[in-house]
Amino acid sequence: MKPFDIVIVGGGGAGLYAAMEAMKTNPALNIAVLSKVYPNRSHTSAAQGGANAALGNKAKDDTIEMHIFDTIKGSDYLADQDAVEVLCSEAPKIIRELENIGTPWSRLDDNTIAQRPFGGAGRPRCCYCADKTGHTILQTLYEQCLRKGVLFFNEYFALNLSVNGSRSRGLIAMNMKTGKVEAFPAKTVIFATGGYAKMYWNRSSNAAGNSGDGQAIAFRAGIPMKDMEFVQFHPTGLRKSGLLVTEGARGEGGYLINKDGERFMARYAKEKMELGPRDLVSRSIETEILEGRGFNSPAGKYIHLDLRHLGADLIKSRLPQIREMSLNFEGVDPIEEPIPVRPTAHYSMGGIDTDNFGRTVMDGVYAAGECACVSVHGANRLGGNSLLDILVFGRIVGHTAAEEAGKFSPATISEAELKESVDELRNRMQPSGHYERYGALREELGQTLALNVGIFRESSLLHKGIQDIAELKERFKKVRVFDSSDVFNTNLMQVLELQNMLELAETVAVGALAREESRGSHTRIDFPVRDDEKWHKHTLATLVDGKVLPGEKPVTMGRYELQERTY
Amino acid sequence: MTETIDQHQEGKRDVTFRVFRFNPQVDSKPYFDDYTISAERGITVLRSLNYIKEHVDATLSFRAFCQAGICGSCGMRVNGISKLACTSQVWEELDKCREPGIIKVEPLRSLPMIKDLIVDMDPLVDKMKHYSNWIDSTMPLAEMGKKEFLVSEEEFHRYDKATDCILCASCVSECSILRANKEYVSPAVLLKSYRMNVDSRDSIHDVRLAELVKDHGVWDCTHCYRCQESCVKSIPIMEAIHAIREDALECRGPKDTSGAKHAEAFMEDIEKKGKLVEATLPIRTNGMVWTLRNLLPMAVKMIVKRRTPPPPPLVKSAKGIKIFRVMFREMTEHVKQDHQKTHKK
């Protein structure tokens, strides 16, 4: 294959924006986008809420500075303040640019882009398109990439980086349609593969493929992961699928009920009840379940989100989507029965350690979006900042890679190295004696993470989690791929995804054990308060000789001093 | 006893999934495999397929990604109808089985088969490119990101619903014409084309429209409404198709294709006779040469059976046609006035 200037791994919001911006920066470059799904399937489409930008359309007195402060405070002061400044300053430009190229934003009466209030934001600055913001942004970007003739390699599964000392030579990936392992020699590689929260499996709202492939590939190549312990939980995920039941259900007056028929939120937030902040509600539900007041089912323990008292009319008129979700994915009509729910992992703050331009420690390797950790979200991400993150840093990384590609000499990947990757896959497909099923391992990984590295963390639990993960990794060596076909081998692909999840799971658990404090989404029962003296810093996890080497990195401060985070 | 009673305690039902199988590497032709599993209430078809893949047969191949009805990956035919497996409840499908207890699962139609339930989406992407399914912005490059277009609520609502499309290709699979002609534009691409054409930020409306009125384009739709009925997002796709036709007649007149001429002929006949003059419809749609070549052999049979439509002079006008014509023409005046008003704007 002809050497590329830029190979982008991932076709979601960050990847597509990077492609678009790189082409704009230097149209002469040879750019490819690899994606394991058709780009329009990417998980960006699932983001409903919107993207924050201080446009001042709704609240005239909104400012970029206020957006910066809200983000830093929301991050529990773990975000790097210079990075947040980039995020928030670029926001209005990026939203307008998307508007200029066709994103169908909802509109205000004065025909400007509509904005609405969102949790943790001092002003209504969340730009939205009904409840399909991510979907329409993704469509717009995909359309524009088709318009510009971006070269797509759809349904290619990325396997490994080809590394030569401190620089990358490109990527090795499998063409799903043919099963062929192909080399993508490239001056630069950008990872934009999304988050890793699917490792919580049925306890996650993420798409099945959010297995952190980019992070795992970078990790294997020796690039450090940052702040991996920070995983955000949403209080109400459906019992069977983990899919989100949005805040709207509680906003309209839904009750959370335990098996004794109690509205238990009275115990945790007497005033606000069900409308308390996300993390508090998540912790409350989890406490009820842990203390034995949850319902039991083959799919695990859960509590009830009861809407019945709101009446059929209100449910039909104000919460039609929630009703449809409950019917489609749980088979329960909330008009007649309570919805079975429990907290669900839905966003990963950690990721590949990058600077504000998306560079990693390895020459020619970049990352952006949920797969990267710049860090703009710190210990806790604000609603409306995840879409913004992928757009702003997708654009920046595309520009950076396009500018810097010229610095690197053209790369080649040897046949021998390619063969190594093929052999590794072949070995996995050889049946031999006792074997394990990947489905069971995946299930167990999700369970141990939810139980031991979940909402409540504690030293002994985390040790248990780390041990479980180690055992699962051992058993994984015996996992058998039953499908021997070259054509679209989803069996093999899912096994490889499980491998990526297992490798990253260890970094999450190790980071969580190391961080002896409670901050943002990370709650240690044994260290219940934020400890700025010891832990106002990022954690790093680097793979050295097959072992996770913990490390740390200072937080970049700026205008805003450390404060207690209260709302 | 710390175990509690699950108030959702629900029965289980045995379900057989009869799944289309085809692996081009080993199979000379497709076949079906039966998998019987026990499914509790609330389980979706996709979760059942996942279960089968994990526990029964790992070689069963299908696409699945978000599993939440937004990514469009798991489009397939369940009991003969194209839909998303992830939003289809097994217990509901049980009521729709042709053979009791057997849910049939097949790949989407009209797209090339790859393996089992997986079809090739590239033809659809190629058509999106062919019909410029994107906004070519009127904003100069140098101004990008500096200011917003002002877009009215009214305009937003013109394309709001159309932007719900997740390209799951259910409509593609159900389309009657596409089954007969793979080159046909496809309902999803017509919908997207419509969405672009009504967006005031776009600059290539005329180019796109010129492509849409060519062969295999918007005039080939046969109005069967299957696309609309099977749309997983309940998008009125036919309304979009009609709107493109209306726009084409308005902007380009009836000159383009036989379809446009055919549509205009209806107007003519109704005004004249109140009734359709079917005998000359083929000539007016396609010209004399086409009519003689294509319809003459059949016409002979029809004449023998006295089945031919009467020639124009013999088509009886509807009763009361005189007053009808007056009213029809009055409406024509209304339409003219409407036009003047919108053009003044």
Next chain:
Amino acid sequence: MKRYAYYMSCINESMTKELDRSIDFWQKDLGLEFVKLHEGTCCGGSNLDYVSPKHFALVNARNIALAEKMGLDLIVSCNTCLMTIRTAKKKLDETPALKKEVNDILKKEGLEYRGTSEVRHLLWVLVDDVGLDAIKAKVTVPLKNYRIAPFYGCHILRPSTVLGRDNPLAPSSLDQLIEALGGQTIPYEHKNRCCGFHTLLVAEEESLNVAAEALEEAISAKADFIVTPCPLCHTVLDGYQSKALKQAHIESSIPVFHISEMVGLALGYTAKQLGIKRHIVV
């Protein structure tokens, strides 16, 4: 006696005259009286709607108003006329301004569209008004030896927001009628699919491929004949049958009946009386 206003579809006055003729034989037997609307005009097919939405509204408001004047429901025996007139009715009922504009013009003829008459298909009258048991009771020549392929056509089913009588993707009314007449319906996928009529003059090859698929499925399911509630479907499946099957390299044929003929046969009228010899395929 149940009275209805009967809409005279253009095609039934030219190519498929046998359809209306058959109804005349048995309407009294089933306690029905269809009053023909000679003043009615062409509904505009599925075209007028986008050629000129306002003319479309006017023409069909008038068609319905003629029935309303008699205080009767409007019965239609062509699927596309049914869908078209019902679409217009829906638009008129949902758009007061349009209704007023149209009524201002209709005044000239002393007509007013009020929205009081329903617009329904002949098939629905048989199944829902006469009733399956009553029909069964009148059958003198049960179709019990026949395997019958029901072909619904599109516009009696879709768009369901306009039609709404049957499940648009899994209809049953025609199957029920066939069974009430003693026949055996065969399950086949194409029963609710398209015949291709509306693109016949625009994209003939594609249209005939669509028709050929349906014919082929009915033939291979060993149906004795196809029955359809729509004269347009009939025109394609019967009139164009040999061309379609030739194009698809199929050497076989299958008769296609109107529902009015099938009812006539079961009620004891002869093929000759009903005009079945007018079909191309017999």
